[in-house]
Amino acid sequence: MSALGDLIELFSKLPNLGPRSARRIVLHLLKNKEKIIPQVITSLNDLKSSLTFCDDCGNVDISSPCNICNSNKRKSEKVCVVEDIGDLWAIEKSKAYDGHYHVLGGVLSAIDGIGPDELNISSLLKKVRAKKINEIILATNATVEGQITAQFIADSCEKNEILITRLAQGIPIGGELDSIDYNTLSAAFNSRSEMKTKI
Ligand SMILES: [Zn+2]
Incomplete structure (x- = not known):
């Protein structure tokens, strides 16, 4: 049982996961162990061996400098x-x-x-x-x-x-003024920009 407990503890330390979600994930893995666990192991190994952090910008990619830093189109x-x-x-x-x-x-x-x-x-x-x-x-x-x-x-x-x-901070696309909190509305006023006209 310790393998189960160890994995639940490990997962519960991941961002946004508590012990309850960690238990659910581990039980799901266990129920589908023949299918999912080999895939997870392969993906984690790939992640470890082929990905690196870009020394220039901090992005993650297969090489450093990353694709974005290296691109002459950017x-x-x-x-x-x-x-x-x-x-x-x-x-x-x-x-x-x-x-x-x-x-x-x-x-x-x-x-x-x-x-x-x-x-x-x-x-x-x-x-x-x-x-x-x-x-x-x-x-x-x-x-x-x-x-x-x-x-x-x-x-x-x-x-x-x-x-x-x-x-700019403010009204989300599709947002309605009377449903937006006052701080957001105030930020939207402060970030207002000139409206372009056709003439
Ligand atoms: Zn980069």
Whole structure:
């Protein structure tokens, strides 16, 4: 039984999984062990042996520098700063951006004891000084920690005379004003942009 208990404990330490979800996953694996477990083992081995973190941006790929850093179709003078690789994937899926990235690996958090040295901030500042970068897009989450982190980076980059932007915050597509919380509505007012006309 210890193999079962060990695996449940291991899974319960994964993000967003508690002991209950971990138990459900392990029991599901056990019930379908002949089919799923070999696939999981193969996938985990592939993950371990073939994937690496990009030394330049922190993305995960089969090589370093990653596909995005290596591509000559991407605009290397633009850097989009994100908290985690999942955020990079989300932006890539949107196809809204054609520049480079920088993954911080988290956000500043006094409660959790995460300061600038725990994040990939010094490597970002080094990149800004060394490369021809003309825009930094701060795409950290719209949380208190995300805002503080974005502000810290903006203040640290101030002397470099580059455009520092922050993603607009406000009304989601399809959203209705009377169903949006006041903070979001206030942020939408502050992030309002000029409406383009045909003339
Ligand atoms: Zn990269």
